[in-house]
Amino acid sequence: MRTFFNAVAAIAWKDLRAEFRSRQLISAMAFFALLAVLIFYFTLDAQREAQLLALPSILWVIVVFAGTLGLNRSLAAEHDSGSLDALLLAPIPRASLFYGKLIGTWLFTLIVAIVAMFMLSLLFNAALFLPQFWLVLLLGTIGFATIGTLLGSIAVQASGRETTLPILIVPVTLPIVMSAVRATTAILSNAPLVDWLPWLITLASIDALFLALAFVLFDFIVEE
């Protein structure tokens, strides 16, 4: 068990350290998020109430597409440089490789989501940084990163992977996006706990399901 957690921590540390040096992923993802927010700001010609209603959908669409961009680049780089083989050669449980990669992906997605939230709050003058909303953000980004890392590991081995991952990820993450949007909408409209708690439970259940699935399936996904 110690080997497992040690390997997870080492892989996550390696990804964060490498990204801290190159800033390739975060800058590409954040720039995409920034552009998307600006496009919505200049094109969403609606009443303030309608704009506020659209904000949760805008936020989560940006998270999904910016996250997919990051996943494509992160996993492709690991695959193309052959360094994925170096990880597969190590005497560690294969699942630890998955969870190590997941931590990096999740943190990058979370940072980009916070950047997008900040920009949306600023431009649309909306109070998005509510305490309950952080919970939705955490569960939503964990779910997206889990599914993304799992599907990305499959897509990276396929030809035409730049298009394969978005095609796979959008339908599979739909329940996550729907639940997150519904929970965010309810929280932003100051709805009572009973209105948004079921969506949080749904998010947590989907997260748990895919985290467990990855534990079982990852060995087969990376097997040649």
Add this chain to the structure above:
Amino acid sequence: MIASPASPNVIEVRGLIKTFGLRPVLRGLDLSVVRGECVALLGANGAGKTTLMRTLAALSRPTAGTVTIGGWRLPDEAAAVRAQLGVVGHVPLLYTDLTAEENLRFFARLYGAAESRIAIVLARVGLSKRARDRVGTFSRGMQQRLSIARAILHDPAVLLLDEPYTGLDVDGAAMLDTLIRDMRSDGRSLVMTSHDLERSRTLSDRIAILNRGVIAQSIASDSLDSAALATLYKTNVL
């Protein structure tokens, strides 16, 4: 655990078949390597050398047949097998955004190797002075040296070297020659692929020629001179 008492072979491959889709690459291959032996695998491009090396490294699952390394069987005991292996490929398998030292520290954590080994292996491959430089700034040959350092970091019992001289300059190649000789005399087992017939002959105990997915010839290196090896190679490969 290295080699069960019943068998002196550290590596034992029996009837190994590997197919990709309907295309067979290895067709019932047999290979044994004893403790302290270096086997040089020769063969034309596409003969199956890299596929065999990837299978021995537990990166590729055999379609049929048995592969045992150090008494552990693949693929069921792959983690135990991987702990005994050091692998050098023709691709360095390194992270270019990390320094040489950070790369080795990362792999030391994965292999459970002592951090004190980092300075030892860096000195061994002549990279001590570049330990804190990013691998992205290294030449191809320096990356290959670091790749060799990564492979010996955990002091493995078995070394798999797939065209390990790729990118190495004269000094680097001489360093690797010495390392291979030292590993042999320390009782490590080595399997090496190369297109350099003369180097393979002088460094190995045995030459195995791979042709169409099987070992076509397996012969003691000291029974061959350069001309005899060239003739044997031409006869079995070309």
